[in-house]
Amino acid sequence: MISKPQMQFIRSLAIKKYRTQAGVFVVEGAKAVAELLDTQHQIQAIYALPSWINDHAAKLRKYNDIVVEISHKELEMMSELSTPNQVLAIVQMPKAHINPILLTQKFVFALDQIQDPGNLGTIIRTADWMGMPYVFCSPDCVDVFNPKTVQATMGSVLRVSVIYTPLNELFIQHPQLPVYGALLNGKNLFETDFTTQNGFLLIGNEAHGISPSLHQHITQAITIPKHGQAESLNAALAASIIAAVAVNFKTPQ
Amino acid sequence: MISKPQMQFIRSLAIKKYRTQAGVFVVEGAKAVAELLDTQHQIQAIYALPSWINDHAAKLRKYNDIVVEISHKELEMMSELSTPNQVLAIVQMPKAHINPILLTQKFVFALDQIQDPGNLGTIIRTADWMGMPYVFCSPDCVDVFNPKTVQATMGSVLRVSVIYTPLNELFIQHPQLPVYGALLNGKNLFETDFTTQNGFLLIGNEAHGISPSLHQHITQAITIPKHGQAESLNAALAASIIAAVAVNFKTPQ
Numbered sequence: 001m002i003s004k005p006q007m008q009f010i011r012s013l014a015i016k017k018y019r020t021q022a023g024v025f026v027v028e029g030a031k032a033v034a035e036l037l038d039t040q041h042q043i044q045a046i047y048a049l050p051s052w053i054n055d056h057a058a059k060l061r062k063y064n065d066i067v068v069e070i071s072h073k074e075l076e077m078m079s080e081l082s083t084p085n086q087v088l089a090i091v092q093m094p095k096a097h098i099n100p101i102l103l104t105q106k107f108v109f110a111l112d113q114i115q116d117p118g119n120l121g122t123i124i125r126t127a128d129w130m131g132m133p134y135v136f137c138s139p140d141c142v143d144v145f146n147p148k149t150v151q152a153t154m155g156s157v158l159r160v161s162v163i164y165t166p167l168n169e170l171f172i173q174h175p176q177l178p179v180y181g182a183l184l185n186g187k188n189l190f191e192t193d194f195t196t197q198n199g200f201l202l203i204g205n206e207a208h209g210i211s212p213s214l215h216q217h218i219t220q221a222i223t224i225p226k227h228g229q230a231e232s233l234n235a236a237l238a239a240s241i242i243a244a245v246a247v248n249f250k251t252p253q
Numbered sequence: 254m255i256s257k258p259q260m261q262f263i264r265s266l267a268i269k270k271y272r273t274q275a276g277v278f279v280v281e282g283a284k285a286v287a288e289l290l291d292t293q294h295q296i297q298a299i300y301a302l303p304s305w306i307n308d309h310a311a312k313l314r315k316y317n318d319i320v321v322e323i324s325h326k327e328l329e330m331m332s333e334l335s336t337p338n339q340v341l342a343i344v345q346m347p348k349a350h351i352n353p354i355l356l357t358q359k360f361v362f363a364l365d366q367i368q369d370p371g372n373l374g375t376i377i378r379t380a381d382w383m384g385m386p387y388v389f390c391s392p393d394c395v396d397v398f399n400p401k402t403v404q405a406t407m408g409s410v411l412r413v414s415v416i417y418t419p420l421n422e423l424f425i426q427h428p429q430l431p432v433y434g435a436l437l438n439g440k441n442l443f444e445t446d447f448t449t450q451n452g453f454l455l456i457g458n459e460a461h462g463i464s465p466s467l468h469q470h471i472t473q474a475i476t477i478p479k480h481g482q483a484e485s486l487n488a489a490l491a492a493s494i495i496a497a498v499a500v501n502f503k504t505p506q
Contacts, residue, residue, distance in 0.1 A: 125487060188501075227383050228381045230378050230379075230408075233378065236490065244497075
C-alpha cells in the first residue's frame with residue numbers, strides 16, 4: 001500500500017524536469033530490476049508484487065527497508081509500460097566516470113541530436129553487446145532516463161555509461177582519437193581501416209544527419225553502401241551496422 | 254469535405270480485419286504519398302490538404318477523380334500519425350509476384366514470428382537499402398499493413414515485396430538456396446562465406462528466436478560476435494547487421 005503523494009512522485013518521474021529535480025529515474029520489469037540488484041547502482045525504492053518479492057527474497061535481504069509491497073492495481077497506476085511487469089525501482093542517476101585509458105582502447109558512440117527514445121535505447125543496447133563502455137550524447141539528444149529509452153535498452157542502461165556533453169569540445173579534448181562520421185558520401189564502411197580499434201563512431205540526427213559544425217572533426221567519413229532504393233537507413237540500424245563492422249574488423253594479413 | 258461513413262471506413266483500416274476485408278491499406282505523409290504517385294500501385298483514393306494538392310498538381314492530373322480535398326481537422330480525425338502530415342492515400346494491397354531467377358541472385362529475409370510493427374518496418378527499410386527484393390514472413394508475423402509498420406518502412410513498403418508463407422514449405426521449395434539462421438551459437442558472421450550472394454537470412458522472434466521446427470532447414474548458423482554483456486540484440490538490428498555483412502561480402506583474393 002502506498003500513499004497518494006508517493007504515487008504522484010513516481011508518476012512525475014515520467015517527465016524529465018521532475019527526474020532531474022529528484023536525481024532519480026525508474027527501472028521497470030522483473031528481469032531489469034533483478035539485474036539491477038546485482039549492480040553498484042544506488043536504489044532508493046523497490047515497488048513490487050508479493051510474488052516477485054518472494055521469488056527474490058535472498059537478494060532482497062540487504063534492501064529490506066526500501067522494498068514496498070504493492071498490489072497489481074497500484075503497479076498499473078505507477079507503470080509506464082503498456083503491460084506492467086511485477087516490479088518497479090527508483091534508482092539514483094549514476095555519475096559517469098570516464099576512464100581515459102579505456103577510452104583509448106575501445107570504440108565509443110558519439111550521438112548528435114538523436115531524438116527518438118527507442119533509437120537511443122537500442123543504440124545503448126548495441127553498445128553493451130559490442131563492449132563499448134561509453135555513449136556520448138550531444139546535450140540536445142533525447143534524455144536517456146526517458147521511460148521509453150530505459151525500456152528499449154533492456155537493462156543495458158545499467159552497464160553502459162551515457163554522458164551528455166558538447167561533442168565539439170569532446171573531440172577537441174581527444175585529438176589523438178579518430179572520429180568516424182556516418183555520412184552519405186564517405187568511404188565504404190567495409191573498406192575502412194579500423195586497425196586502431198578505438199575512437200568515436202559519430203551518428204547524426206534521424207532526419208538531418210551530423211550537424212555541419214561537427215564535420216570539421218571527422219577524421220574518416222564512412223558510408224554503409226546502398227544497393228537498393230531506400231533514401232536512408234534508420235539511425236539506430238546504421239549505428240549498429242557501423243559498430244559491428246568496426247569492432248569485428250580484422251587487420252588484413 | 255468527406256462523409257461520416259467514409260471517415261469511419263478510413264479509420265477502420267487501422268484494424269487488420271477491416272483491411273483484409275477491403276483489400277486496401279493506408280499510406281500517410283507528404284513524402285510517402287508523393288513517392289506512391291511514381292509507382293505502379295493501385296490507388297483508390299487520396300485525401301489531402303489543398304496546399305498539398307496544389308503542390309502536386311501535375312502528378313495528380315491522372316488521379317483527378319480520386320483526389321478529395323480535406324481540412325486539417327478532417328486529416329487529424331482520420332490519421333494514425335501523432336503528427337498528421339498533409340495527405341493520406343488508400344492503396345490496394347499488392348499481389349507479390351516472385352521472380353524465381355531474381356530469387357537465386359539476391360539475399361532475401363525470412364522472418365519468423367516478428368511481433369513488433371516497428372521492427373518489421375525497419376527490416377523492410379533495410380531490405381530496400383540493401384537491394385533485397387523480397388521479405389518472407391511466417392504467417393504469424395505482425396501484419397505489414399499495420400499503420401505503424403507502414404510508417405516505419407519510410408516508403409520502402411512500396412518497393413519491397415512482402416510475402417506471408419509458411420517458412421518450412423518455402424525452404425523445402427528452394428533446396429538449392431542456403432538458409433543462414435541467426436542463432437546465439439553459430440559461426441562468426443564475420444568469418445562466414447557469403448560468396449554465392451543469395452539465400453535466406455532467417456531471423457527469429459524478438460523473445461524466442463527461431464522456432465525449433467525451422468532449425469533443420471538452416472544450412473549455416475551464424476552469430477554476431479558478442480563483446481560485452483547485453484543478453485541479446487534487437488531483432489531489427491541483428492537483421493540489419495547480418496544483411497549488411499552478407500550483401501557487402503567480398504570473396505577473399
